[in-house]
Amino acid sequence: MMNSGSFKIIMFPWLAHGHIFPFLQLAKKLLMKKSFHIYICSTAINLTSINDFIAANSLQSSIEAVELHLHPHPDLPPHLHTTRNLPTHLNFSLHRAFQTSKSSFSHILAALRPDLIIFDVFQPWAAALGVPAVHFALLGAATRAFTYHHYVDGAAAFPFPELRCDEGERRSLDELVEFLSANVFDSNPDFVFANYKASAEVVLMKTCRSVEGKYVDYVEFVSGKRILTVGALVDHAAEAVAEAESSPIMEWLSRNPRNSTVYICFGSECLLSEGEIAEIAKGLSLCKSRFLWILPSPSAELLPPEFEAKVGERGMVVAGWAPQARILGHSSIAAFVSHCGWSSLNESVFHGVPVVAMPMKYNMFVDAKMLVAAGVCVEVRRGGGGGYEGAAIAVAIDGAVFGRAAEELRCRAREMSEKMREEEGAGEIDEAAELLWRICCNNKPTP
Template sequence: MDLPKASGFKILMFPWLAHGHISPFLELSKRLLSIKNFHIYICSTAINILSIESFIKSNNLGDSMEAVELKLEPSVHLPPHYHTTKNLPPHLFRELLKAFQTTRSSFSDILATLKPDLIIYDTLQPWAPKLAASRGIPAVHFFVDGAASRSNDIHSNFPELLLNDFEKTSLGEEVKFLHNDMFEEGVMMSDFNIELSSEVVLFKTSWSLEGKYINYVSNSFNKKILPTGPLVKYQDSSSQDDNSEILEWLNKKDHHSTVYISFGSELVLSEEEVEAIAKGLELCEVNFIWVLRTKAIEEKLPLGFLERVKGRGIVTGWAPQAKILQHSEIGAFVSHCGWSSVTESVYFGVPIIGMPMRMTMVAGANMLVARGVCVRIPRKENEGYKGEDIAMVMRDVMFGDGGERLRCRAQELSEKMKMEEVEEMEVVANQLWKICLENQP
């Protein structure tokens, strides 16, 4: 049984305060609205609402989607412009995470005011589904990372995902502080979120990319896992919201001759990492577009670097990533292996040169290596990446036979992901509608 289209359900989206989380929630919302007559609210802090409202306006969703302000408790250490991970000094990340836990009262007020039929919640607020349950509202967890990384948390037997001892230690240090204030002793963060989810759990992935890992997580928790598809924002080549100079420069290069380098919208590279990448690019002599997020690019780079690579490289603070990855002149993507970046790369048929900067990204990178679409740059224990190793891997991928195999495999997966994504989203939309319908009095 289905409700008449005029009688839609209200969904409250509740992502973590990072662009890499908010963006998938927005794209999920847009696609759900193209299928079902939901009315969607997305709550975040005031500093994030500007970009959320821009998304709503640019996609003509004003009649069916609204932003709702989430209030953090005032803090002298964390003024309002730091109520987001964008441009947040690294030493304040834990402060923001702790402050986020103080939004329970604000979120409870939002629930009381909006009375949504369903909430869709992120990883770092396991109290959200509990608050929803106390009001009789079903809650579904949306995991914006891949199923392979989640499989690795369950002590899986997939040898391709296993971390070495150094990686295990580093990963343990990264996630240890997450459990201090938010989770019960001995309970894994993502275990808690999956167990609290109503009927299903959503994963930002595709069957063709991670089918066996989706099934493994599903069987481990006896919970239905639904992939949403990669939720890649397609950018038409005719649109003007880009840096046309970069694309004009790229148009003059040879087929598959250029490397795209980017480390996400929020990660800031250290001086040593910048120097290593610059050295690798000089040694390899490949064409490149490097997105370097800093206010003073020339000061951040080695002395004379821009002059030495003139004509074959561009270093910029921003670039239209989707348009670049769709471009036939791009032969590989050097990435930190953030999940949204690498799924976008595979979706457009571009192989990945992996430089995981955080240990939480390693399992996903290893999975992509096993799928034949990624090569990881080696990294020794207690050492950073070396320019010589970066050059060696880039040279092999861009100029060697192995690179062509990577590109063929990436293209195969790209075609499968594109074929599946419409059906995957229809399944998600119908399941969420069913949950709302069954919870009606």
């Protein structure tokens, strides 16, 4: 039951766990500050995990899940109305299908009559439906700075040479930008900041000034929009039980010495090929470090049959889901081998864990280079064909675990973690909650 003194907010994330979860964490933080009633809008396949979050955090009276409908698509049955385990070749098809949800979303607005919309990156039209709308930017400021320079203002001198990517690294981002420009932003030449300019008064950004301060300042300048950073949005409930609850994973980690183990996870939305899995397996066979490798169930079937016998008790392979925040908070974890999704990078640094970067596509290359420049990340050197090779993976892992350079890496990661936590305690989320409340007040009709 909604509190009569509440304002109603509809949150509208993209159909990916890496987008939905930060929206939920933002909702949880806002509810600690103000009496909002929040609706999370997504497709049916995502509602179970949304409702699980609501129940786990006892937020049933403040957050409700609302079903969004996409038009039928022959290649996208309802269980694929999400990026989780979505075959790569259907990625753009899901984006196209998502654009068909405008009519469903409009019906939701008519039924709920919200005071405010908080919208994601791939639905700029959500800000033009007669309700005040604020953009929540889930990509970091370094990525936005890079995309602005590369796709809009390439003639100007780029102030951040540490972010430069080679042609191969840019290829997938070029393809995505070309597709989005034509299919989502209607070939708007100002597409890089279209959501920013449509946002009422301010843009919320999932980042920390202690990590990306100079990039945030640059994006504010070139976009002309005020940015409020809302932090890493790490799940503190998971962090609090990291050492308290037992499970086979946590029990195995607890038998390992401090700073002895690398955690390898590429998420459920980055599906590795058989060749990529083979090279990672080769790297783990060659390295000296202990390791915990999390693989989606279909990918685990592609492991070389002799791999687990070869590494023995030095490593643990888990097929399926694992509690990432709890793992990163464990004292035995020395480094995180990651595909460099933005949420994963934030979680790793928040827990003081250096990153061994294996960026796969899109903005991941930019974000990895930003953290390398910050001194909390090492990037695996790619082979001549552009892929990652086992020997280079092993070198990067052992370099992040053993020796003086590894200890310096962990020291810088711990320092950055402390700054992120301090910033979270005195951050801009309070200001964001006040500003959103004021926007809702201004939108409320006078009785």
